[in-house]
Amino acid sequence: MSPREIVVVALAGMGTVFNLLSVVGLLRMPDLYMRMQATTKATTLGLLLVMAALSVHFAQPGETVKAVLVILFLFLTQPIAAHMIARAGYRTDVPLWAGSVTDELAAAESASRIEDPSGL
Amino acid sequence: MIYLYVILAGLWMALNDQYTLGGFIFGLGLAILVISLLRSINVATPPLSPGRILKGVQLVGYFLWELVLANIRVVPEVFRPTSELRPAIVAIPLSLTEESQIALLANLVSLTPGTLSLHVSEDRSQLYVHVLRLPEEGPAAVVRDIKQGFERRIMEVFAA
Numbered sequence: 001m002s003p004r005e006i007v008v009v010a011l012a013g014m015g016t017v018f019n020l021l022s023v024v025g026l027l028r029m030p031d032l033y034m035r036m037q038a039t040t041k042a043t044t045l046g047l048l049l050v051m052a053a054l055s056v057h058f059a060q061p062g063e064t065v066k067a068v069l070v071i072l073f074l075f076l077t078q079p080i081a082a083h084m085i086a087r088a089g090y091r092t093d094v095p096l097w098a099g100s101v102t103d104e105l106a107a108a109e110s111a112s113r114i115e116d117p118s119g120l
Numbered sequence: 121m122i123y124l125y126v127i128l129a130g131l132w133m134a135l136n137d138q139y140t141l142g143g144f145i146f147g148l149g150l151a152i153l154v155i156s157l158l159r160s161i162n163v164a165t166p167p168l169s170p171g172r173i174l175k176g177v178q179l180v181g182y183f184l185w186e187l188v189l190a191n192i193r194v195v196p197e198v199f200r201p202t203s204e205l206r207p208a209i210v211a212i213p214l215s216l217t218e219e220s221q222i223a224l225l226a227n228l229v230s231l232t233p234g235t236l237s238l239h240v241s242e243d244r245s246q247l248y249v250h251v252l253r254l255p256e257e258g259p260a261a262v263v264r265d266i267k268q269g270f271e272r273r274i275m276e277v278f279a280a
Contacts, residue, residue: 018191021195021198022198024198024199025194025197025198028198028199028202029205030202030205031207033207033236033238033250034205034207034252036236036250037194037233037234037236037250037252038198040230040236041190041191041194041231041232041233041234041236044187044231044233045187045188045191045233048187062134062137065134066134066135069131069134069135075231078230078231079226079227079228079229079230079231079237080227080230082230082236083226083227083230083236083237083238086236086237086238086250087238087239090238090239096207096209097205097207099202099203099205099206099207100207100208100209101206101207101208101254102208102209102210102254102259103208103209104208104209104210104211104248104259105209105211105238105239105248106209108211108241108246108248
């Protein structure tokens, strides 16, 4: 293998491992919020590494620009999607896993409900 | 403002591998359309200065470094017995006041593994973050990490 092929295999391999780990997390985590953490996070670094492997493999400016754009678009949209899904879950009372240590949002919300009897 | 149109037209050419005059003009047309659609969204952008660009590059570098570190830190969580997990929702008191800066902080927190932005209080004073593993020292450690990491660096970028 040429040095470039070794770099490509290493980057793509690491990227695939991080994506695989996020699937294991998706299957193992006990509640919505933790599953969101597992699926949306490891995949950002996973995709970044796979895209890096692609741009090293093709080694052309056009392909590298495209790979950077794919990463950029993912980094712009992924956190918003994760935030909205988790927030929608919380808003519709999807329960936290019973083993969760603290919920400071629930504490704040119940405090504001006491101050504001309208419940808004 | 002109450079934004040129950047978008350039992106269009890069995506299509068409570095021609026709491609540039079409990209420019799309840029004018997209920007006119988004004009109503007002984002406060301070003028660019060398110091601010340097701080911006530092923020991006810090974020990429944190992204790698946090990914490695989260790996054991995936294989830990369920009974040893310590998830929690933590309130982070915000020092940032500008909405676009709070949005940037929330997104960076969400992108970093182990933390997920859940909610911003109505008065924009608190960011509620779901953490996959609450440190032994408790919520204060999470607050300290985010405030001294991402929030301080965002402030430096936008500081006058």
